[in-house]
Amino acid sequence: MGDADLAIRAVGLGKQYRIGARVLGGPGTLRDAMAAGVRQFVRGGRARQEAPTVWALRDASFEVRRGEALGIVGANGAGKSTLLKLLARITEPTCGYADVRGRVGSLLEVGTGFHADLTGRENTYLNGAILGMRKAEIDRKFDEIVAFAEVERFIDTPVKHYSSGMYMRLAFAVAAHLDTEILLVDEVLAVGDTAFQRKCLGKMDDVTRHGRTVLFVSHNMEAIQRMCPQGIWIEQGRLAAMGPIGEVVSQYRAAHYEAAGGLGRFNPRSRSGTGWARVLDLALLDAASVRVGALPADADLRFQIDLELARDATAGASLRGLIVELNITSEDGRPLVSLMTADDDGVELPAARRCRLETVLSGPTFVPGRYRMNVFVGIPYLEHVDELVDALEFEILPPEHPWRPYALHERRGIVCRRAPWRCEVVAPELRGPHD
Amino acid sequence: MTPDVSAVVPRLRIERRRAWSVADLRELWAYRELLYFFVWRDLKVRYKQTVLGVAWALLQPVASMVVFWLFFGKLAHVPSDGLPYPLFSLAGLVPWTYFATALSGGSNALVGSQALISRVYFPRLLIPLGAVVTPLVDFAISFVLVAGLMAWYGAPVHVTLLALPLLLVLLVSAAAAASSWLAALQAQYRDVRYLVPFVTQFWLFVTPVVYPASLVPAKWRALYGLNPLAGIITGIRWTLFGGPMDLSLLTVSVVTIAAALVSGYLYFHRLERTLADVV
Numbered sequence: 039m040g041d042a043d044l045a046i047r048a049v050g051l052g053k054q055y056r057i058g059a060r061v062l063g064g065p066g067t068l069r070d071a072m073a074a075g076v077r078q079f080v081r082g083g084r085a086r087q088e089a090p091t092v093w094a095l096r097d098a099s100f101e102v103r104r105g106e107a108l109g110i111v112g113a114n115g116a117g118k119s120t121l122l123k124l125l126a127r128i129t130e131p132t133c134g135y136a137d138v139r140g141r142v143g144s145l146l147e148v149g150t151g152f153h154a155d156l157t158g159r160e161n162t163y164l165n166g167a168i169l170g171m172r173k174a175e176i177d178r179k180f181d182e183i184v185a186f187a188e189v190e191r192f193i194d195t196p197v198k199h200y201s202s203g204m205y206m207r208l209a210f211a212v213a214a215h216l217d218t219e220i221l222l223v224d225e226v227l228a229v230g231d232t233a234f235q236r237k238c239l240g241k242m243d244d245v246t247r248h249g250r251t252v253l254f255v256s257h258n259m260e261a262i263q264r265m266c267p268q269g270i271w272i273e274q275g276r277l278a279a280m281g282p283i284g285e286v287v288s289q290y291r292a293a294h295y296e297a298a299g300g301l302g303r304f305n306p307r308s309r310s311g312t313g314w315a316r317v318l319d320l321a322l323l324d325a326a327s328v329r330v331g332a333l334p335a336d337a338d339l340r341f342q343i344d345l346e347l348a349r350d351a352t353a354g355a356s357l358r359g360l361i362v363e364l365n366i367t368s369e370d371g372r373p374l375v376s377l378m379t380a381d382d383d384g385v386e387l388p389a390a391r392r393c394r395l396e397t398v399l400s401g402p403t404f405v406p407g408r409y410r411m412n413v414f415v416g417i418p419y420l421e422h423v424d425e426l427v428d429a430l431e432f433e434i435l436p437p438e439h440p441w442r443p444y445a446l447h448e449r450r451g452i453v454c455r456r457a458p459w460r461c462e463v464v465a466p467e468l469r470g471p472h473d
Numbered sequence: 474m475t476p477d478v479s480a481v482v483p484r485l486r487i488e489r490r491r492a493w494s495v496a497d498l499r500e501l502w503a504y505r506e507l508l509y510f511f512v513w514r515d516l517k518v519r520y521k522q523t524v525l526g527v528a529w530a531l532l533q534p535v536a537s538m539v540v541f542w543l544f545f546g547k548l549a550h551v552p553s554d555g556l557p558y559p560l561f562s563l564a565g566l567v568p569w570t571y572f573a574t575a576l577s578g579g580s581n582a583l584v585g586s587q588a589l590i591s592r593v594y595f596p597r598l599l600i601p602l603g604a605v606v607t608p609l610v611d612f613a614i615s616f617v618l619v620a621g622l623m624a625w626y627g628a629p630v631h632v633t634l635l636a637l638p639l640l641l642v643l644l645v646s647a648a649a650a651a652s653s654w655l656a657a658l659q660a661q662y663r664d665v666r667y668l669v670p671f672v673t674q675f676w677l678f679v680t681p682v683v684y685p686a687s688l689v690p691a692k693w694r695a696l697y698g699l700n701p702l703a704g705i706i707t708g709i710r711w712t713l714f715g716g717p718m719d720l721s722l723l724t725v726s727v728v729t730i731a732a733a734l735v736s737g738y739l740y741f742h743r744l745e746r747t748l749a750d751v752v
Contacts, residue, residue: 055750127487127594129749135488142594150592153514155521160514167510168593219482 045220045251046102046125050134053095053120094120096275098134102268104219105249109266109283111259111290117275118255122222125253140219140251143170149209154198158189158208161197165212179215186237187211207234214241220251239265257369259287259407291433300431302331308427315360315415315423318344318392322432335406335454336437339399341377345415346392357389360423363414364397369407374452375399380418402441402454404434490746493739501596511603516610530611531618534566541566545683554685556714560622564713565682565706567619571612572648572702573673578604579652580669583660583748590749597745598738601656605648623713631715640708643730647701650733653741660744661751681706686722698725701733 095117102108112118124131126144151168152161162183166176176183184193187208189200197205223242242265246252256262262269262283269283271290279289304320321329323340333339341364347357361380367373377397379385387393410431415424441456490497520526538559545551546558553561579601583590586600623630659665680702681688689697698704704726711718744751 123749124487128591130489130746131487132489135486138485138487140482144593151589153518155518156514160517164510164514167507168589168595170595173506 043103044101044137045104045106045140046100046136046138046253048101048125048134048136049099051095051098051121051124051131051136052093052133053117053124053129054091054093054132056091093275095124095272098272098277100270100277100280102251102253104139104251105246106268107246107252107254107266109262109269109286110253110255110272111257111262111269111287112272112278116272118272119224120275121272122224122253122255125220126222138220141170142220142222143213143216143218144222145210145213145216145224148206148213152197152205152209155196157196158184158193158200162193162208162212165209166215169213169216170218171216175217183208183211183215186214186241203234210234210238214238214245218250220253221245222253224255259291263287300331302329302430302432305429305431306426308429309424311416311422311424313424314348314350316346317362317413317415317424317426317429318346320344320364320411320413320426320430322430330432332433332435334401334435334438335404336402336439336441338401339403339432341397341399341411343395343413344392345387345395347390349391357387359417359420360387360415361418362387362395365412365414366399366404367410367412368452369410371410373412374404374409402437402456405452405454406434406436407452408433493742497596497742501598504596504599507595508599508603508606511599512606515603515607519607527614530614534563534570534615535618537566537570538563541683551684552688554687554710554714554716556628557626560619560626560628561685561710562683563622564619564710565680567612567615568644568706568709569677569680569682569702570615571608572644572651573677574608574611575605575648576651576655576673577669578608579648580655580659580665582652583656584663584666597748598653598741601652601741602649604656605645605652609645619713628714631712633712633715633718635712637709637712640705640712643701643708643727644705646734647705647730650730650737653737654733657737657741657744660748676700676702679703685710686719691719694719695721695725698722699729701726701730704729 098117098121110118110121122144123129125136125138126142128144149165151165153164156164159180162180163173163176167173171179184190187204187210189204189208192200192204197208200208239261242252242254246265252266254262254266266283268281269286270280271278271286273290273293278293279286302322306317319342321342322331322333323342324330324333324337325340327340343362343364345362361378361384363379364377365373366375366377377399379387379395385395408431410428413424413426413429414422416422520529523529525532541562542559546553546562551558582600582604583597590597590600655665655669659669679700686694686697686703686707698721704723707719708723708726
């Protein structure tokens, strides 16, 4: 590969941060600095104590070709944002270097530098200049930016009067019209409503199609796989994998599936409520009643809940109205479906010390991805008895026996169901009455 | 594939930077438009939702002048090199007010721009520089006041007025030096926030604003020049009102400013590399 083809070449790039008191207590004070000096003097000029440090990124070497979209995956705190910050020159590497060919624009956070008292027009110019645009360039693109953000009528209103949606749209629009050869993007697609998100994704596709290089950090595996043919996976500050995005994502997923050990495990960490009834366990079971963390999209999801009641609760009639609800959410917490014991097909909870509840959500269920569950035990509108957020995380894998339009399903929604159809001939002749 | 664009596409190596290089100064120049935008923003925002608006620029030095005139001029009979005391003190107060505003703005500038610094790259020096440039507008407005007062007293214009631009350059340089030092210090040590108002007050009294530099014995005059504002304000009065000029005072001040400017730039630059991590 010719050198001229490269947009970025990083060699041994690393960033070390000091941690400990200085960071925890915020910026230091002169007194701290002086006290440290005195301490050093008293101890007889011994070498300065090494502050504890941590490598946020270490030994990162990779290449990105011109016009390529590179997806960056990894857990929170793995070093993805540090990498972007180094490439955006927000902070300096501790070691190594990166050769960058072309101007670098960053969408690390949209709306940076917006001032509430200034109008949309004024903020467009200010923000554009902060992001590195020339005034002449903003003049040229102004109408396009405003049209993209759909704020034409309010462009001369101070942005403090904007709705949060309008604000974010304008902020994204300015950033999206940066004409740099290299664009760093960090999760900005989460702004606005679905229609605007689609518009943003379209804009991103546009950007790569015009031969610009994009580095895209996201937790949205679906978006990352659609936009970026190549990817790298950063794990604890080091490059764990690079190559075609599909392979990188599946390696990342596999590792997290094992290492986290969280999938399929009951997690009562976030719990609230009056507590006279408590969820002891929540499990996802496969067809053989074995506890699992992942199931294919076409399998039934069986959930099992162990519930314990306080002794005094079992005595009276206070169980009346007590229900258990399972709420399945997407990875980012959007509720998808709710399963309740109060349904017509549900059960009444017995006044027993312990009971085991079970329910089945028949497959096919959801498109492949991670899902979470919240549990609610209580009397609707009256009492929260035991509420657990993110009590269980599980993964839906691609179906074992993909049915025919499965690939379409995956693109058309989160829930995938199969619905029976009927067709009745109403008029037998193909020709209509107007012929 | 597009034809070879390597000729036009800038290349950059991102690595640990050296303490100083010409490239950094060139980059600062390339970003001058952003400096303009920072100043433009500050001016736009400054007087929004205020009743008096730009009148605030005049109110501060005029109010101080009246108080100083009453107490120092009328009651304490502080000498004023033979000039009417209001004119004498206003000519000192206007540049002093500019300097003090730049100082407090500059020292708070980095901390106030935290969000910007941790998200976007640009030469960080633009932030304290913006704080030095913005109050120049107020300075220009209140300078008209000085001219008006000169006309009122019928003070003649001297040929020394030609040197005024030079002294203004010195004034801005002194403000830039002080604010890059203080901005960098405050980013690391928040104590500076409490120190600056105190230092400013103290500085006013060791500067010939309410009294003439001629009050200081001649043998100490050169030492007095270590306070750059002493040389500048005496110099500005000299360009406006003529008369003899103590060159040793001005020379020492110029050297002090140059030293503070260079060291301030180097100190700021050293911090700039990791600013996003500490601010």
